[in-house]
Amino acid sequence: xxxxxxxxxxxxxxxxxxxxxxxxxxxxxxxxxxxxxxxxxxxxxxxxxxxxxxxxxxxxxxxxxxxxxxxxxxxxxxxxxxxxxxxxxxxxxxxxxxxxxxxxxxxxxxxxxxxxxxxxxxxxxxxxxxxxxxxxxxxxxxxxxxxxxxxxxxxxxxxxxxxxxxxxxxxxxxxxxxxxxxxxxxxxxxxxxxxxxxxxxxxxxxxxxxxxxxxxxxxxxxxxxxxxxxxxxxxxxx
Amino acid sequence: xxxxxxxxxxxxxxxxxxxxxxxxxxxxxxxxxxxxxxxxxxxxxxxxxxxxxxxxxxxxxxxxxxxxxxxxxxxxxxxxxxxxxxxxxxxxxxxxxxxxxxxxxxxxxxxxxxxxxxxxxxxxxxxxxxxxxxxxxxxxxxxxxxxxxxxxxxxxxxxxxxxxxxxxxxxxxxxxxxxxxxxxxxxxxxxxxxxxxxxxxxxxxxxxxxxxxxxxxxxxxxxxxxxxxxxxxxxxxx
Numbered sequence: 001x002x003x004x005x006x007x008x009x010x011x012x013x014x015x016x017x018x019x020x021x022x023x024x025x026x027x028x029x030x031x032x033x034x035x036x037x038x039x040x041x042x043x044x045x046x047x048x049x050x051x052x053x054x055x056x057x058x059x060x061x062x063x064x065x066x067x068x069x070x071x072x073x074x075x076x077x078x079x080x081x082x083x084x085x086x087x088x089x090x091x092x093x094x095x096x097x098x099x100x101x102x103x104x105x106x107x108x109x110x111x112x113x114x115x116x117x118x119x120x121x122x123x124x125x126x127x128x129x130x131x132x133x134x135x136x137x138x139x140x141x142x143x144x145x146x147x148x149x150x151x152x153x154x155x156x157x158x159x160x161x162x163x164x165x166x167x168x169x170x171x172x173x174x175x176x177x178x179x180x181x182x183x184x185x186x187x188x189x190x191x192x193x194x195x196x197x198x199x200x201x202x203x204x205x206x207x208x209x210x211x212x213x214x215x216x217x218x219x220x221x222x223x224x225x226x227x228x229x230x231x232x233x234x235x236x237x238x
Numbered sequence: 239x240x241x242x243x244x245x246x247x248x249x250x251x252x253x254x255x256x257x258x259x260x261x262x263x264x265x266x267x268x269x270x271x272x273x274x275x276x277x278x279x280x281x282x283x284x285x286x287x288x289x290x291x292x293x294x295x296x297x298x299x300x301x302x303x304x305x306x307x308x309x310x311x312x313x314x315x316x317x318x319x320x321x322x323x324x325x326x327x328x329x330x331x332x333x334x335x336x337x338x339x340x341x342x343x344x345x346x347x348x349x350x351x352x353x354x355x356x357x358x359x360x361x362x363x364x365x366x367x368x369x370x371x372x373x374x375x376x377x378x379x380x381x382x383x384x385x386x387x388x389x390x391x392x393x394x395x396x397x398x399x400x401x402x403x404x405x406x407x408x409x410x411x412x413x414x415x416x417x418x419x420x421x422x423x424x425x426x427x428x429x430x431x432x433x434x435x436x437x438x439x440x441x442x443x444x445x446x447x448x449x450x451x452x453x454x455x456x457x458x459x460x461x462x463x464x465x466x467x468x469x470x471x472x473x474x475x476x
Contacts, residue, residue, distance in 0.1 A: 007293040008248045010323075010334050055245040055332045059323040082464075083321040083336045085248075085297040094293045096248050096336070098321045135463065142462045150388050224380040225373065226320075 008094045012062040013050030013133075015081065015101040015140040016073055017123065018109035019157050019173045028173035029122050030141065031109075034129070035070045036117040041091050042130030046119070048137075049073075050097070063100035071112040075102035081140055089132045097131070101140050103156035124176070148174050152193070152214040163201050163209040164188065246332045250300040251288025251371075253319065253339040253378040254311055255361065256347035257395050257411045266411035267360050268379065269347075272367070273308045274355040279329050280368030284357070286375075287311075288335070301338035309350040313340035319378055327370045335369070339378050341394035362414070386412050390431070390452040401439050401447040402426065 020031040034046040051066040053059065063078050078100040085096035114120060121127075123141055126134065147153045154170045155162070168184045188194055195215045200208040258269040272284040289304040291297065301316050316338040323334040352358060359365075361379055364372065385391045392408045393400070406422045426432055433453045438446040 008291050010246045010248060053246050053323070053334070056325055058325055059321065059334070080320060082318060083297065085291070085336065087294055087296055096291070096297070096334075098323065098334070138463045146462070224384070225376045 008096060010053040011050055011095050011097045012053050012059055012066065013048040013097050013099050013136070014063045014067045014078065015048060015099060015137060016067065016071070016075065016104060016109075016112075017101070017140070017144060018104050018106055018120075019170065020106065020109070020120065022122065028169060029124065029176065030144070030174060031120045032123050032126075032137065033071050033073065033109075033112045033118060033120050034126070036119075037130050038117065045130040046121070046127060046133075047130035048099070048133050050099075053098070059098055060100060063098075071118055073104065073109070073112045075104050075108065078102045081143065082136075084132055084136060086132065095131075097136075099136055099140075101143075103144070103153065105157060105159060145174055155214050161197055161199065161211040161213045163211060164194075165206075165209060167194070167212070246334060248291040249288055249333050249335045250291050250297055250304065251286040251335050251337050251374070252301045252305045252316065253286060253337060253375060254305065254309070254313065254342060254347070254350075255339070255378070255382060256342050256344055256358075257408065258344065258347070258358065260360065266407060267362065267414065268382070268412060269358045270361050270364075270375065271309050271311065271347075271350045271356060271358050272364070274357075275368055276355065283368040284359070284365060284371075285368035286337070286371050288337075291336075297336055298338060301336075309356055311342065311347070311350045313342050313346065316340045319381065320374075322370055322374060324370065333369075335374075337374055337378075339381075341382070341391065343395060343397060383412055393452050399435055399437065399449040399451050401449060402432075403444075403447060405432070405450070 015032055017030050017032055019028045021027065022029050033049065035049045037043055037045050037047050049067045049070040050063070051069075053062050057065070059080070060078050064074065067073050067075075067078075079102065081099045081101040083096060083098045087094060089095065089097075112118060112120070123137060126137055128134065129137070144153070148171060154167055154174075157170050158166055164185050165181070167188065168179055168181060171184065172179050193215055194212040197211045197213055199211045201211050202208045253270055255268050255270055257266045259265065260267050271287065273287050275281055275283050275285050287305045287308040288301070289307075291300045295303070297318070298316050302312065305311050305313075305316075317340065319337045319339040321334060321336045325332060327333065327335075350356060350358070361375060364375055366372065367375070382391070386409060392405055392412075395408050396404055402423050403419070405426065406417055406419060409422065410417050431453055432450040435449045435451055437449045439449050440446045
């Protein structure tokens with residue numbers, strides 16, 4: 001750990017998922033913002049927001065900074081996803097990319113407006129990306145779908161309280177399949193993962209519905225001794 | 239991702255867990271091998287096996303190489319745990335450590351014999367380690383305990399088939415609490431995680447007991463699109 005590893009550089013990139021309606025049929029699907037590269041390698045290709053790690057910058061802070069610089073997005077917290085470091089992932093250089101990810105609500109996502117070099121893509125049908133970023137997106141989607149089963153991850157799309165219909169719609173959007181409302185309600189209630197609040201959601205075209213929240217008596221497996229890494233928002237983007 | 243990140247180097251370290259009896263009361267607990275540092279920083283302190291990433295070496299291959307060089311251990315596969323990269327984790331230098339981990343059976347663990355500079359420690363009572371390695375061990379233990387609940391991770395300690403008593407003993411050792419045999423049997427059978435085989439375990443001081451295996455119809459959440467990273471064993475250690 002003392003010898004300097006020659007010729008290896010470190011980058012930090014970020015996968016941001018939000019739920020948005022499909023332009024084809026209006027159904028909610030998982031989307032992510034990508035940034036067009038304006039230099040080699042892969043000039044002109046779409047890529048995850050990111051950049052080189054600065055020597056005086058923590059990993060999550062680097063992820064937050066490059067994300068805000070390119071997309072204006074400032075998620076409440078970023079979680080580390082995986083370090084991608086195969087020797088052949090970037091032509092002519094050795095780069096280890098530490099990838100962070102976050103889920104954001106639609107209203108948070110709206111700050112990332114589309115420009116010539118920033119665009120939102122349906123996560124299940126991204127074009128051929130720079131580097132190994134297709135594999136990274138595929139892995140992040142797999143983790144999202146997997147983690148939905150055993151963590152409170154859906155609340156990142158929803159906020160602290162939500163109706164069971166809203167929670168089911170998130171599950172349907174992430175898993176990309178319709179779920180029977182009565183079965184979903186029964187399963188989620190018997191799991192003890194969510195608890196009813198004293199409040200109803202009113203207004204809109206539906207009748208008032210009970211608001212639920214995640215049962216915080218159950219520890220969220222996504223935390224642990226590392227705590228929640230909450231990067232401070234970069235000054236020029238807050 | 240193109241600019242060289244100045245002054246950041248990359249190391250790869252490994253946490254290897256095995257179950258061993260406590261010298262105090264003979265109960266099984268979680269152990270890991272540590273290596274004594276023989277240079278600054280932290281000269282003389284115990285640390286995780288590891289070293290600088292070579293420019294032409296994949297991450298898991300680096301983990302396997304440095305592990306074998308220091309401890310002779312060659313686990314069947316290493317899984318990436320987390321990248322630790324705080325700016326203050328190594329005095330006078332900026333090092334991002336990508337940490338791998340593996341669980342090994344006791345017979346696999348036995349190749350790592352203790353020497354002056356290699357020693358096995360009870361994972362819950364390690365001394366003050368070099369760098370942020372105490373935090374890394376604490377995080378790895380948390381992941382192990384957490385993951386036991388929803389994956390096939392216990393089979394790494396047991397091999398492919400096992401009796402329900404053996405499986406309960408692994409859970410007891412990892413969670414560090416006694417479990418009621420009848421309750422454990424009922425819970426594990428109703429979860430569908432394990433299925434009985436046609437075979438009995440005979441011999442020893444117990445009566446013959448049914449051998450079980452993990453239900454491979456249930457996908458193991460620890461895999462995914464990245465597949466199993468199976469580093470080839472370094473030549474001088476196989």
